[in-house]
Amino acid sequence: MRRILKLLAIGAVCAYGAVLALLYVKQREMMYPRNPARVEIASADLPGVEETVLTAADGEKLVAWVVPPREGKPVLLFFHGNAGNFGRPSRQARFRALTQDGTGLFAVNYRGYGGSTGSPTEDGLAQDARAAYASAVTRFGAERLIGYGESLGTGVVVKLAAEVPLKAVILEAPYLSTAAVAQQLYPYVPVGLFMHDQFRSDEAIGKVKAPVLVLHGQRDGVIPFSQGEALFALANLPKRFIRFPEGNHGNLPTHGSVQEIRRFLADLGTSRLAGSETVTAAAQSARLS
Secondary structure (H helix, E strand, O other), X not given: OHHHHHHHHHHHHHHHHHHHHHHHHHHHHXXXXXXXXXXXXXXXXXXXXXXXXXXXXOOOEEEXXXXXXXXXXXXXXXXXXXXXXXXXXXXXXXXXXXXXXXXXXXXXXXXXOOOOOOOOOHHHHHHHHHHHHHHHHHHHOHHHEEEEEEOHHHHHHHHHHOOOOOOEEEEEOOOOOHHHHHHHHOOOOOHHHHOOOOOOHHHHHHHOOOOEEEEEEOOOOOOOHHHHHHHHHHOOOOEEEEEEOOOOOOOHHHHOHHHHHHHHHHHOOOOOOOOEEEEXXXXXXXXXX
């Protein structure tokens, strides 16, 4: 019996080690479920959109979509989530909704996504963000740029905003770190010891001086709502948190997020955006309509 138990214990340890090895080797493949195909810009049905190609500091070529703003409107410097490319219908619908009022858009496909060369890593995405920022500043000026991160992109824009001036920062479904998200998915794995790309937004958000808007669905099954709340608590003033009681990880536009973003942009630089504010989307809409 003792021998059998010993063999079972050895087997369990070996199996656990095999799982750790597989996760270590496949982690970036799992973290970035990208579509590398370049999307035909005509398919987006996005008025005024142009395609441009940027060059990152390490030479990678990045495909970006640009919608010039109308006079007096800001430009959303957009960093997308970890899946697909710009061909996703929900992403294209989001772009149309965000630019419908004349707001500009500068959205870059990370390396390895949507026709951009290379393969994604945390350092690589930071380089992509800097290249997008530099190009957008040259074209529109830093004073018009609003950093906007979606899911994985929240870590990209927080790191960028800690380094460069932006008019404001919008974080949709943000996390404290990707390591914290992964730890909840794999509670018996020492994620912090072997995860390459940890996107420590919790360490960078305190360096962001621009006003911050956080949008998070309370039914988010991918990035816990509690992580969005915790990151918001670490952000500097002024800041606004909008909770969406019926929102999940990908449906916030159907619950009024675009309208909330427009209110936030309208409130920038006014007494309506001062200090710290936390409200539900419905209450915000009723109060400001």
